[in-house]
Amino acid sequence: MNFLFNNILRNAAVISYRSHNSLxxxxxxxQNITYIHTTSKHNNLMDFFDNKKNWNETNIRVxxxxxxxxxxxxxxxxxxxLWYVLLKERNMLFTMEHECNRKVRLFPNPERxxxxxxxxxxxxxxxxxxxxxxxxxxxxxTGERPVEDVVNLFGLPEKYPKNEYIIPKFMNTRWVxxxxxxxxxxxxxxxxxxxxxxxxxxxxxxNERNRNFNHVQHLLKRFPDMDLEKLQAEYPEVDLEKAKRTxxxxxxxxxxx
Amino acid sequence: xxxxxxxxxxxxxxxxxxxxxxxxxxxxxxxxxxLPNVVQFHCSMEMTKHDxxxxxxxxxxxPVVEVKTRIAMGKFRKDVGKGYIVKDDDIKFAYVTLPKTxxxxxPNIFEKKKGDTEDDMKSLDxxxxxxxxxxxxxKDRSDVPSWFTI
Numbered sequence: 001m002n003f004l005f006n007n008i009l010r011n012a013a014v015i016s017y018r019s020h021n022s023l024x025x026x027x028x029x030x031q032n033i034t035y036i037h038t039t040s041k042h043n044n045l046m047d048f049f050d051n052k053k054n055w056n057e058t059n060i061r062v063x064x065x066x067x068x069x070x071x072x073x074x075x076x077x078x079x080x081x082l083w084y085v086l087l088k089e090r091n092m093l094f095t096m097e098h099e100c101n102r103k104v105r106l107f108p109n110p111e112r113x114x115x116x117x118x119x120x121x122x123x124x125x126x127x128x129x130x131x132x133x134x135x136x137x138x139x140x141x142t143g144e145r146p147v148e149d150v151v152n153l154f155g156l157p158e159k160y161p162k163n164e165y166i167i168p169k170f171m172n173t174r175w176v177x178x179x180x181x182x183x184x185x186x187x188x189x190x191x192x193x194x195x196x197x198x199x200x201x202x203x204x205x206x207n208e209r210n211r212n213f214n215h216v217q218h219l220l221k222r223f224p225d226m227d228l229e230k231l232q233a234e235y236p237e238v239d240l241e242k243a244k245r246t247x248x249x250x251x252x253x254x255x256x257x
Numbered sequence: 258x259x260x261x262x263x264x265x266x267x268x269x270x271x272x273x274x275x276x277x278x279x280x281x282x283x284x285x286x287x288x289x290x291x292l293p294n295v296v297q298f299h300c301s302m303e304m305t306k307h308d309x310x311x312x313x314x315x316x317x318x319x320p321v322v323e324v325k326t327r328i329a330m331g332k333f334r335k336d337v338g339k340g341y342i343v344k345d346d347d348i349k350f351a352y353v354t355l356p357k358t359x360x361x362x363x364p365n366i367f368e369k370k371k372g373d374t375e376d377d378m379k380s381l382d383x384x385x386x387x388x389x390x391x392x393x394x395x396k397d398r399s400d401v402p403s404w405f406t407i
Contacts, residue, residue, distance in 0.1 A: 045317070046364075055367070079275070083277045094283040098283050102286065103367055140268075141268060143264055143267060
């Protein structure tokens, strides 16, 4: 019976070809089974391994991961239960993968790990959504970690997630010194870095512009009957009239334009 | 018992109401001969001995007597092709002692079943038969490549 119970748990984790009330089914299945389920003598360390019938298989078929929309309609209790099902499933897959690697065997369907992890991430997303909704309703703020816009030591803007300080900021002389005395942000080195960085960004932009212009000229050369509106939509920054008149855009035919 | 940060204190005092531990553990074969009631695990680096005990007792329902942990540093090795230095990941080992009455033997997962060789021979025979059929079908046009025919 324990084997059956484990089987149900495992199947419920990732199998998708069930209808929307799959979790409900699974919960009722658990409820039905728990009446006849007795704690077996053999230790549950075997939960770390796959079903015995899957041990020598080369192809283990499973469904897809749980989607966000499917999880959003579940209750918190259901999500909580499902999390532990997935957690055990993931541990099982890690164990089997390790053993396969040790024996130099191919681990069958390694995408199962990704599916379980995707499901777990989705559960976390849903729980987080519910938390933020609750705190926005109660206090007008999301209960998330507050994020501050700061200028970092390189003089660049950065998102700084706040954390708890051991002593207040103004008492922390060591931290303040670097900002106030040295003047990190206004120092010569930072200004030079910032200037060069901006130059780099500008040159990237300019190169892209030139590259696109060149490309459009060659396109006009090779395909003189091209749809110009679509070309303009693809490269909105390029001046088509100018590109048409250039030498590069002329092919070995009488100019049309 | 998870790697997540606890929410900062703000208005409304946000807390983790739903507890979702994200630690992982994997059961591995003991590298040395151990007592039959000692099990070896790899686990998340953040796990403490208490975490491991609680994890096994609460989630897996396994009675735990003692937990010992150690961290093994990953090896530094040269990449085979390029020669640059690669460091393998560090591993946290957990040696879990079960009660004296319990025994755990690591199962042999890749044991050959009885029917396996027979199955192999059967599939080989089938392949032979289908190849013969293919030759038979295309005997009149031996110069046509196999990918062209059905």
